[in-house]
Amino acid sequence: MTPLLAGHDQPAHEPVLLNMVLRFLLGGSPSVLVDGTVGGGGHLRSILEECSPDTRIIATDRDPDAVESLRRELGSDDRVVLRQASYVRVPTILSELDIGRADGALFDLGLSSVQLDSPDRGFSYRINGPLDMRYDPGSGDPPASEILNELPQEMIADIIYHYGEERRSRRIARTIVSSRPLRTTGDLVRAVSRGCGRYDVKALSRVFQALRIRINDELGQLDSLLRGLAEWVAPEGRVAFLTFHSLEDRRVKRLFADSDLFRPADPAWVSPGPEERRKNPRSRSAKLRMGIRV
Numbered sequence: 001m002t003p004l005l006a007g008h009d010q011p012a013h014e015p016v017l018l019n020m021v022l023r024f025l026l027g028g029s030p031s032v033l034v035d036g037t038v039g040g041g042g043h044l045r046s047i048l049e050e051c052s053p054d055t056r057i058i059a060t061d062r063d064p065d066a067v068e069s070l071r072r073e074l075g076s077d078d079r080v081v082l083r084q085a086s087y088v089r090v091p092t093i094l095s096e097l098d099i100g101r102a103d104g105a106l107f108d109l110g111l112s113s114v115q116l117d118s119p120d121r122g123f124s125y126r127i128n129g130p131l132d133m134r135y136d137p138g139s140g141d142p143p144a145s146e147i148l149n150e151l152p153q154e155m156i157a158d159i160i161y162h163y164g165e166e167r168r169s170r171r172i173a174r175t176i177v178s179s180r181p182l183r184t185t186g187d188l189v190r191a192v193s194r195g196c197g198r199y200d201v202k203a204l205s206r207v208f209q210a211l212r213i214r215i216n217d218e219l220g221q222l223d224s225l226l227r228g229l230a231e232w233v234a235p236e237g238r239v240a241f242l243t244f245h246s247l248e249d250r251r252v253k254r255l256f257a258d259s260d261l262f263r264p265a266d267p268a269w270v271s272p273g274p275e276e277r278r279k280n281p282r283s284r285s286a287k288l289r290m291g292i293r294v
Contacts, residue, residue: 014113015042016242016283020270021106022050024290028238030103032094035059036087036225039112041070048079058093058102060085062135062216063115084136088224091232101234108242109222111135111212113282123212125204128186133212144211145183153177163219163247164210166203171195209245222248230261230293237293238265244285256291265290 015021021043025033031054035044038059047057057080061067067084074080083093087107094102115121119129122144131145148156157173160166172195176182179191192207193199213219233239239262243249256264268290272283 014280014283015046016108016280016286017270017272017276017288018043018046020288021240021242022046024240024265025104025106025238026050028104028236030055030238032099032102032104033057034087034090034102034105036090036105036107037061037109038070038082039063039066039108040114041066041073043106043108044070044080048077053079055079056099057081058090058097059083060087060090060093062086062139064136064138065118066112066114086221088221088228091228094232101232102237103234104238104240105229105233106240106242107225109218109248110244116282122185123208125185125189125192125208128184131182131184131188133208133215135216141215144188144215145181147211147215148176148182148188149180159214160207160210162210163213164206165246166206166210168196168203172203172207213247219247219251222251226251226255229255230259233293235293239291239293241289243287243289249287249289252289256289261294262291263294265292
């Protein structure tokens with residue numbers, strides 16, 4: 001079995017498809033922009049450098065560590081309103097600030113490299129640490145360890161199959177249950193590897209993805225965002241989504257392809273080129289989908 005890493009060995013967070021994001025969002029000369037998943041601030045820093053001095057940016061993230069770090073970095077930059085909140089609260093924040101609708105919005109879905117590389121967050125199968133996986137540990141939601149140690153085997157298999165699209169879900173769930181209690185990411189890696197008969201990177205990626213999506217209700221949050229998006233984006237407002245797996249990408253694709261409230265941009269989507277994928281391997285599964293409010 002490939003050993004777990006004791007600490008960080010990954011590159012720092014790099015914003016994916018940065019130039020295309022900037023060209024699309026700022027091409028509409030926005031007065032109000034939303035960064036709904038600000039994370040490590042990679043896209044936000046470049047937006048602040050390139051946008052008009054009068055542009056107001058609403059930046060949200062569920063992760064309290066990410067928000068606090070950016071708050072220290074940005075200091076008194078009054079162009080940015082930074083809130084620890086899910087992007088589903090953006091319309092409420094806009095209403096509280098009384099600044100009308102947004103002219104553009106970015107949603108970099110999933111987790112950031114900063115979260116992935118933090119041993120105490122439990123997001124990575126490559127780094128040993130507590131089995132947590134919550135974006136907001138103070139939310140009251142159960143950590144991954146509680147889910148895996150308490151749910152019945154059938155429910156664990158369903159989570160792995162539906163959110164990870166892993167065909168060996170029942171076998172893996174059986175070895176997870178037989179390995180209880182699981183307390184660390186290393187415990188989970190060993191249980192999944194037993195279920196697969198070997199250390200299987202693809203299976204581990206799918207299982208960790210499935211648990212993260214389930215624990216943080218990522219698809220429920222995304223569905224809620226997409227249902228209400230047209231209500232707070234101004235006509236001709238530009239919306240960009242960075243997706244990293246098919247479950248979220250299909251939802252965003254349907255919004256721009258089937259809704260009479262948005263039209264696909266031209267191009268409707270792009271993916272990183274060979275050079276970006278080489279420099280930033282984590283961008284390899286990314287798609288940038290873009291649409292315009294009609």
